[in-house]
Amino acid sequence: MVPVSYYVLLSAVLFTLGVVGVLTRRNALIVFMSVEMMLNSANLALVAFAQRWQSANGQILVFFVITVAAAEVAVGLALLVTIFRSKRTTDIDEINTLKG
């Protein structure tokens, strides 16, 4: 059996990749994907830990995370479409009328 620590290590790597993606990429779609990666790396860790403790709580939380992520992306894509209609861009650096 693969030790739990391997999964946790993998999830930490994925999480870091997600964070880096959010911070460096400027296309809103890619940013959404990176956020998804952060959430799914957490899911991997949760499932691994649920195996370690032989308890279902972690697995249950995974279902909630998946659901919430879907809802979040639904709202996010809807917003992206409305912004694209008026600004013709998905670059988050060009969405910059508010500042000061």
Place this chain on the structure above:
Amino acid sequence: MPDIQIPSIDLGVSLQLLIIFGGAMVLLLADLFSGEGNKRIVGYIALLFVVGAAAAGVPYWDAPRSTFNGMLVLDNFALTLNWIFLLSTAITILISLEYLPRQGIERGEYYALLLFALGGMMLLAQGTDLIVLFLGLELLSITLYVLAGFAYPRLSSEEAAMKYLLIGAFAAGFLVFGIALLYGATGTSSLAGIANKLGSGLAADDVAFMLAGAALVIIGFGYKISMAPFHMWTPDVYEGSPTPVAAFMSVGTKGAGFAALARLLLVALGSQYATWGLILAILAAVTMVIGNVSAVAQTNVKRMLAYSSIGHAGYILMGVLSAGSPAAANRGIEGFLFYLLAYSLTNLGAFAVLIALEQRGEAAWSLDDFAGLWHRQPFLAIAMALCMFSLAGVPPTAGFWGKFYVFTAAWEAGLQWLAVVGVITSAIAAFFYLRIIVQMFMRDPVREISPSLDRNLMIGVGLAALGVIVFGISPTPVIDLVQGSVLALSR
């Protein structure tokens, strides 16, 4: 794996939540059947549900109970927070009723979304399990993303919503990963369970997981309460959102985030105060300095209020973290609750005055708009002056007692330097709050604007201002309330 057991369910604990969520669904239907241009009726129904939920909580005072396998509690702490949230939502509905048609964004689902967000806030106050806290936070956040963008196709509103969503989703990632690590270290997602496990000692590896998890969870909540250095989004989002939504966000998200953070830090991680106490104290000091110093430079009043709300997050955090120290355990919680109530009323009042001054199409929220307000609308000027005095912490307003309370708590917790930072930043803050008062009472009007003050807005402003001054002159009932709320948060 053990068999699945169906826990016994005590619906009384979730009665308020059921009323609010049920109400939100009724509102969606009511929206369907109410005619175009007559969505006010939906708002009135929403108000009815909010008042009903507040009344439904009364019998549960001093009768703490929990259900759903200890995932949800209704103790005095949660009940007081619920009442604060219900009051904030009621005022938000009142100040939205005429604002939405005036801005041409009257859509019935606004009120349903508000109630869903309120339900999320109450879940955060009542949740005692990381799963419930996560769900409450996301319910609150996702509805607020929609509400922030509610003024579409106004570009600033869409932009605010997008920024809020990107930041919020990023924060959610930290939160979930933090929860995963905390769960991995302790094998349970219940706050009390985590406390037990920490009490009996962890292996060295698990301590590392626990610390990393706690840090990530605090970062996740830190975004929501706009704690420095995670506060960058606040001014942009508040400025772009419809004003009642900004008002709701500034008191609602913050209050609920702090409620969950308080329970997490004090119940689950109470034994680790030595680790997080000083770090959070430094962050609270930085938050107060950044919020108040940045606000000085603002001439846009809405942005100024946004920065000032960052500063206030620092003061509230001071109360929460002081409660972690055994010397100020009760005083900190009392200060937190008192400050939250005072701040909620005050900020809603200030934003309500902004709404009265806001004209359709052009909204500069410039300081000049306030010039000579006393001569045009004495009622608004007095209400705004009261709110500014309260935000600045001048007696005899509720804000003064709130500050006094949290400073005392910090002092008793042995964080004298933090209290001193608090006093200094309050003095800086007084500058920009008093500047508005000077504009209103001592200048002549600069440009012609006619404040629109309808009955509902007047009730909203009046309610907030009245609360600010009444709780300022006689704070005893509130002090009794918050003192009663502490005992129930037994550790």
